[in-house]
Amino acid sequence: MNKAEILIIDDEPQIRKLLEIALESNDYKVLQASSGKEGLVQAATHPPELIILDLGLPDKSGHEILKALRTWYNKSILILSVQNNETDIVAALDAGATDYLTKPFRTAELLARIRAAIRRNQLPDDSPQIQSGSLQIDLIARTVKKNQMLVKLTSTEFNLLALFAKNEGRVLTHQFILKEIWGHAYYSETQYLRVFVGTLRKKIEDNPNQPAHIITESGVGYRFS
Amino acid sequence: MLFDILPVLFSAVLSALTWNYFFIPPRFTFHIDKAQDVLMFLLYFVIALVNAVLSFKIRKAESKARDKEEKEKTIKLYNTLLNTLSHELRTPIATIIGAIDTLQISTNKLSPLQQSELLNEMDKASVRLNRQVENLLNMSRLESGFLKIKRDWCDGNELIYAVIQKQEQVFQTRFRFEPNEKLPLFKLDSGLIEQVLQNLFHNAIQYTPHDAPIEIVIKAENLNCIITVRDHGSGFPTSELESVFEKFYRLPHSKAGGSGLGLSIVKGFVEAHEGEVLLENNPDGGAIFTLIIPAETSFISNLKNE
Numbered sequence: 367m368n369k370a371e372i373l374i375i376d377d378e379p380q381i382r383k384l385l386e387i388a389l390e391s392n393d394y395k396v397l398q399a400s401s402g403k404e405g406l407v408q409a410a411t412h413p414p415e416l417i418i419l420d421l422g423l424p425d426k427s428g429h430e431i432l433k434a435l436r437t438w439y440n441k442s443i444l445i446l447s448v449q450n451n452e453t454d455i456v457a458a459l460d461a462g463a464t465d466y467l468t469k470p471f472r473t474a475e476l477l478a479r480i481r482a483a484i485r486r487n488q489l490p491d492d493s494p495q496i497q498s499g500s501l502q503i504d505l506i507a508r509t510v511k512k513n514q515m516l517v518k519l520t521s522t523e524f525n526l527l528a529l530f531a532k533n534e535g536r537v538l539t540h541q542f543i544l545k546e547i548w549g550h551a552y553y554s555e556t557q558y559l560r561v562f563v564g565t566l567r568k569k570i571e572d573n574p575n576q577p578a579h580i581i582t583e584s585g586v587g588y589r590f591s
Numbered sequence: 592m593l594f595d596i597l598p599v600l601f602s603a604v605l606s607a608l609t610w611n612y613f614f615i616p617p618r619f620t621f622h623i624d625k626a627q628d629v630l631m632f633l634l635y636f637v638i639a640l641v642n643a644v645l646s647f648k649i650r651k652a653e654s655k656a657r658d659k660e661e662k663e664k665t666i667k668l669y670n671t672l673l674n675t676l677s678h679e680l681r682t683p684i685a686t687i688i689g690a691i692d693t694l695q696i697s698t699n700k701l702s703p704l705q706q707s708e709l710l711n712e713m714d715k716a717s718v719r720l721n722r723q724v725e726n727l728l729n730m731s732r733l734e735s736g737f738l739k740i741k742r743d744w745c746d747g748n749e750l751i752y753a754v755i756q757k758q759e760q761v762f763q764t765r766f767r768f769e770p771n772e773k774l775p776l777f778k779l780d781s782g783l784i785e786q787v788l789q790n791l792f793h794n795a796i797q798y799t800p801h802d803a804p805i806e807i808v809i810k811a812e813n814l815n816c817i818i819t820v821r822d823h824g825s826g827f828p829t830s831e832l833e834s835v836f837e838k839f840y841r842l843p844h845s846k847a848g849g850s851g852l853g854l855s856i857v858k859g860f861v862e863a864h865e866g867e868v869l870l871e872n873n874p875d876g877g878a879i880f881t882l883i884i885p886a887e888t889s890f891i892s893n894l895k896n897e
Contacts, residue, residue: 452741452782470717470721540743556743556744557744557776557889559744560744560745560746560776561776564746564749575748575749575752575770576752576756582749582753584753584781584782584785585741585743585781585782
């Protein structure tokens with residue numbers, strides 16, 4: 367099997383070294399860029415399977431690089447950011463980043479995110495059937511089965527679950543979900559989201575208090591896994 | 592100086608005139624008939640002036656002393672800060688550097704068990720270092736005065752579960768928390784309240800016996816979100832109940848570890864929500880922290896689920 371290629375764009379040599387060793391020992395091929403400009407050139411000449419992009423670059427801001435990449439690059443982009451910077455993270459996700467990690471991060475977490483992000487690239491675009499753990503979602507018949515048992519969902523609950531499932535391995539921001547499910551007018555009505563995520567979890571999670579499918583990203587949004 | 596002395600002069604003139612008005616014949620006028628009364632008047636004026644100047648000087652000296660005391664307090668606080676910080680930051684750094692050196696120099700002499708123990712210590716030290724840095728950053732956010740809270744709807748039960756799950760695995764079973772099914776949503780800054788709970792939970796784990804449960808209750812009352820954290824440690828000495836929220840404060844004879852920042856961040860972040868933190872000792876033993884956080888609430892039944 368070909369090794370998946372990952373491009374790291376980060377100006378800190380220590381972080382690049384750490385990522386290089388962690389990723390190569392897990393059978394990925396690592397490409398590196400120490401500036402945004404270099405990163406853009408590398409990505410264009412040799413499009414990787416995944417890009418890890420640091421938001422705090424010295425030459426151009428990570429947001430600019432992200433915007434430039436997203437004009438043509440449609441595979442996963444994983445953002446690295448510092449803690450307590452939800453506004454920045456939300457902006458990056460809304461500009462097309464797939465997922466994010468805050469420094470310091472644990473390697474196991476990083477590898478899990480990379481696996482999910484690469485799997486996401488390989489998903490067929492509009493498969494009507496989605497399987498995730500014990501969940502089976504049929505987008506055409508609009509049914510959900512958990513451990514082969516039919517789960518009764520309201521229409522909104524189903525739409526929400528379908529949106530999550532179609533975006534497995536990606537962090538969806540509150541605003542994005544609200545716009546997709548309830549429309550632009552509900553842009554800031556996050557209490558709708560909290561309530562429906564709550565009722566949905568009760569129906570599809572084994573333990574709604576320790577959800578395994580719909581994971582909260584505090585201050586940012588939700589991820590489905 | 593002129594403006595400092597003007598009120599003094601004014602009050603001396605005023606009291607001399609008052610004295611003249613009431614006591615120098617003819618009374619109830621400002622007239623003075625006799626020469627010796629003029630002398631009396633002047634004498635009184637001088638006394639009032641001396642009195643005023645003296646009290647002005649004393650007050651000035653007092654304020655100077657207060658400034659000095661304030662300055663000494665700041666210096667003392669600054670020293671405490673340096674001591675605590677250098678200890679709290681250098682201990683984990685020393686652990687990490689020492690463990691790395693040992694691994695590099697004596698790789699061949701270490702058993703696999705010893706190697707994994709060293710790695711484990713490095714892990715714990717880095718987590719501790721990260722927590723201290725986090726608290727320092729939080730403290731400077733508070734001190735800068737630029738802390739802006741971002742309220743958004745949040746599910747209190749979920750918030751508490753999330754923070755419990757962030758504790759070390761071995762300690763998670765000590766938490767007793769029953770989700771409150773009737774809890775409305777609250778509009779809070781969930782990031783800040785997470786930090787508040789993180790600090791309270793961490794404290795409860797650190798300073799109470801290893802098997803003692805930590806009980807958490809969340810409820811809505813009079814448009815407040817009320818969270819109580821109750822532990823079964825030895826509680827706080829009554830004389831210290833007030834001081835524990837002070838910056839860099841640590842209980843006398845407190846065991847090693849801890850910067851004395853945690854509880855002042857708890858207080859600061861709750862006060863940023865215009866709320867308050869109460870601390871009392873439970874008559875049955877242990878401490879009870881109560882967070883009272885004013886917050887807009889939203890009840891689930893108001894929403895149509897289609």
